[in-house]
Amino acid sequence: MWYIYDFARKAWAQGFTNAKTSPEIVEKPSRFRNFPNVIKEYCIGCGACISSCPSPNAIKLVRDEDDETKEGVTYPIINKSACIRCGFCAEVCPTEPKTLECGENHLLKPEFNIIPSKRQFIIDDYLCIRCKKCMKQCPVGAIHVEDDGKVVVNPFKCISCGECLDVCPVNGAMKGVFVDNIQDQKELIAQVVTFLEKYINNKEEDLRALKKDRLLQYNFPLSDIFDKALEIISDEEIALEILTNAINRLKIRIIDWDSETCKKCQMCIPDCPTKAISFDEKNDTIVRNENKCLRCSICYQSCPFSTIKYFISKFSLEEDENGEKIVNVTVKASNLNEEVIMG
Structure with missing residues (x-):
């Protein structure tokens, strides 16, 4: 009986180790979409992937530390626990080649x-x-x-x-x-983002007076942007559609820094992930490098004196009573601090 048992056990072990999964089971279907793959060298730090992502905390921008030869690279990282693999980030990524890839469906x-x-x-x-x-x-x-x-x-x-x-x-x-003028399309989108960001930053007094349970709303004629857009892309149909898509999907985060109320406690400096904040000993002041700033709001959450304020702005393209196209701007103050405390 012992020999029979040993023989059966050996046969079972061999069968188990030599077992092969059917190729039909492991082969990915053509429509399979994996988690986004990040090629950080291509990233321009525009944040379009974050704005398009429907899943909270699935994507965030980080920045490598600077070294003696070059500045650190800004790029997105994917939280696979939150990512739903919708592919919107790869769809809106403006770089060529793509910084984010997750399937051929998003590539021409x-x-x-x-x-x-x-x-x-x-x-x-x-x-x-x-x-x-x-x-x-x-x-x-x-x-x-x-x-x-x-x-x-x-x-x-x-x-x-x-x-x-x-x-x-x-x-x-x-x-x-x-399919034509891809580079011009990217330039136009960048111009729109820059224009809208400057437009909101110029409302500094209104932003600082804004309470957390209130909204700021503005509007301006699309012609303020459209005329400049035609200098890049002369085809009105293409320019209008690109502007419409960009404006309706865009979300801009604004960091406002009130240097007059700053206590120079420097609590924000070690928390900044990109080292965009430093202390200028010569002028005895805190300095923020806007080119390095990711607008991640960590400094806003760490500041105990409300020196730093954080705002979210959204945009929509609509028509006024005269049928003229206007850009509606809505700005609200973030309540991240309250959410963190309540959590």
């Missing part, structure tokens, strides 16, 4: 670049619910279902009419991408 395939149309429509298979409304709406039959069930656009048939985008019920599933 090289063959698309030969299309004479200035706009290319693609379907994000991860977001597509396969309702096929775009197929029914397409006037030239450029949309079809492949053998694996994916709904795709044939770029050689597509006439870029945009009717598919109008009927798609899922925001972001159908994308109309302008």
Whole structure:
């Protein structure tokens, strides 16, 4: 009996060690989207990934320490415990090559670049619910279902009419991408961000008087931005759509530093992750380097004297009673300190 038992045990052990998982089980499907992969060398520190992320605390910007030869690199890090793998961060990332990658759905395939149309429509298979409304709406039959069930656009048939985008019920599933002037588009977006940030910073007195249960609201005509945008991209249709998408999705964080109320306790200096705050012994004052500042709010939370204030601003493009396009600006004071205390 002992020999039989030993033989059976050996056979079981061999079978266990030689077992192989079926390739069909471990092979990733074509529509699989993994956690974003960060290539920090490409990052420009724009923060677009954070603004687009729907999951709190899934992405944050960090900065490497400076050394003698170069400044530290600013780049995003992904909290996999909070990330829902929606891919929005990779979608909005303006760098080329992409700083964030999580699947081919967010990259224009090289063959698309030969299309004479200035706009290319693609379907994000991860977001597509396969309702096929775009197929029914397409006037030239450029949309079809492949053998694996994916709904795709044939770029050689597509006439870029945009009717598919109008009927798609899922925001972001159908994308109309302008394939020309990519660098100009990036420059235009950067110009919009800079303009809006300066616009809010110029409201310094209003910001400091703003109470935490109140909102600041402003508006200004889109022409203030649009005229300058046309200097970069002369096509009004493209310029307007880029401005609309950027303004409606943009969220800007503002750090206001009141040097008159600063007690020079220096508690903010060691907490700053990018060493953007330092003490100027010659002038006996605290100095903040705005180029290094990530606007992460850590200094705001560590300041015991309310010298530092932190604001969140959002934007929307609408029309006034005369039909003119205006940019609405809403600013609120952060209540991070209260949230931390309550938690």
